[in-house]
Amino acid sequence: MALPQAEIGIFGGSGFYSFLDGMREHAVQTPYGPPSDRIAVGEIEGRSVAFLPRHGRHHQFPPHRVNFRANLWAMRELGVTRIIGPCAAGSLQREAAPGDFVICDQLVDRTTGRADTFYDGPVTTHVAFADPYCPELRGIALEQAREHSITAHDGGTMVVVQGPRFSTRAESHWYQEAGWKVINMTGYPEAVLARELEICYVNVSLITDYDVGLEDVPGIGAVSHAEVVRVFEQNNVKLRDLLGAMIPAIPKERSCLCSTALEGARFEV
Numbered sequence: 669m670a671l672p673q674a675e676i677g678i679f680g681g682s683g684f685y686s687f688l689d690g691m692r693e694h695a696v697q698t699p700y701g702p703p704s705d706r707i708a709v710g711e712i713e714g715r716s717v718a719f720l721p722r723h724g725r726h727h728q729f730p731p732h733r734v735n736f737r738a739n740l741w742a743m744r745e746l747g748v749t750r751i752i753g754p755c756a757a758g759s760l761q762r763e764a765a766p767g768d769f770v771i772c773d774q775l776v777d778r779t780t781g782r783a784d785t786f787y788d789g790p791v792t793t794h795v796a797f798a799d800p801y802c803p804e805l806r807g808i809a810l811e812q813a814r815e816h817s818i819t820a821h822d823g824g825t826m827v828v829v830q831g832p833r834f835s836t837r838a839e840s841h842w843y844q845e846a847g848w849k850v851i852n853m854t855g856y857p858e859a860v861l862a863r864e865l866e867i868c869y870v871n872v873s874l875i876t877d878y879d880v881g882l883e884d885v886p887g888i889g890a891v892s893h894a895e896v897v898r899v900f901e902q903n904n905v906k907l908r909d910l911l912g913a914m915i916p917a918i919p920k921e922r923s924c925l926c927s928t929a930l931e932g933a934r935f936e937v
Contacts, residue, residue, distance in 0.1 A: 671696065672709045674718035676915055677748035677867075679739065679755075679858065691719065696742040700783075703742040704729055713916040718746050722854060731831035731853035737783050740861040749927075750805060750868040750918055753858055754907055756899075757826065757850040757873035758834075760843050762882060764821055766899055769910070770850050770873040771809045773823040775800050777856040779830045784857035786864050792935040793864070796925075800859045804924040805870035805914075812913040818906050824849030826873060828856035840881025851879050868926040872910065874903055 671694060691710030696703060708719045720739060723729045743751060757770065764770055777784075787793035813820035827843050829835060831853035835843070843851060850873045862869035876899040 671746055672716070673747040674709050674716040674743075675747060675749055676715055676918060677718045677720070677743040677746070677751040678911060679751065679753045680719060680721040691717075694746075696745050698738045698741040698745065700737040700741055701735055703738040704734060707742060707746065709746065712912065715915050715918070717915060718743060718748055722858070732779075732782070734854060736857050736861055737786065740858070740865060740867070741786075744865050744867065748867060749922065750802070751862055752805070752809075752870055752872065752911060752914060753855075754872040754874060754911070755852055755854055756876045757852040758877050758879040759849070759875045760827070760840070760851055760879050760881065761824075761847075761849050762878075764824070764849055764875050765819075766875050766877055767819070767903055768875045769813060769818060769820040769906075770824045770826075770875060771806050771813070771820055771822060772826045772850065772855075772871045772873055773799070773801055773806065774825040775855055775859060775871075776825060776827045776846075776848060779828055779856055781830075782857055784860060786861065793930070793933050794935070795860070795864050795929050795933050797860055797863060799925070800863070801870050802868035802924050802926050804922070805868050805918070808914050808917050809870055809872060809910070812917060813910055816906075816909050816913055818910055820910075821849070824873075826850045826852055826855045826871065828852055828854070835879060835881070837880045840879045842881070844879070844881045850875065863926060863929050866927055866929045868922060868924060872907070874899075874907060 691708035693706040704724045825848040827848045
């Protein structure tokens with residue numbers, strides 16, 4: 669049976685396992701094994717959308733065990749050319765408060781051992797990643813957030829840590845001193861794998877807590893998964909509003925750097 673086609677993909681994160689009712693689910697096979705779950709495909713205001721919970725619907729895959737390559741490849745198999753990647757994130761800077769959104773423009777990879785490329789040879793491929801997020805999608809996310817009175821910070825660096833543990837106070841303070849804005853466990857390699865497939869990708873970080881290195885914020889204690897999910901679920905309505913507004917605002921044609929990421933990237937003799 670032929671797979672349906674979708675143009676826009678959404679990865680759900682902690683506390684966000686479904687997007688719209690009435691979507692039909694499909695099992696997608698990939699050369700990298702199965703994705704995290706069946707992919708739901710449906711329509712939002714005339715645009716075909718695919719939704720996949722990156723941890724699985726029962727949160728059975730911790731961050732370091734998510735099959736990112738299978739997840740991205742499955743989206744491409746469905747024809748997806750744009751991906752919105754909302755996620756829970758901790759704040760490393762006082763101005764990014766719990767409940768705020770951050771539309772990141774940079775990331776720092778602090779993970780280890782993750783399969784983070786589709787290009788293991790024999791053709792060597794070096795994809796440019798200076799600007800890891802699609803500028804077109806970032807602009808749409810910020811514009812729609814403003815129109816819906818959602819507090820969204822324009823830019824900021826996400827540091828992606830291995831997990832599944834949270835940071836020590838010393839690590840968190842180090843990241844804060846570096847000027848990085850949010851901390852997360854799944855932002856890498858999701859973004860770079862999308863770039864390698866010439867898929868546009870934007871991150872929407874939903875701030876669930878202040879990370880433990882912010883000693884100057886009263887009441888900061890150890891981060892807990894239960895608290896992260898609680899705050900994320902409280903803000904699911906805002907996230908649904910933002911995604912629902914972004915999808916019809918995305919232009920049909922692409923004119924960004926993501927769509928031509930492989931041009932000149934391969935070393936061939």
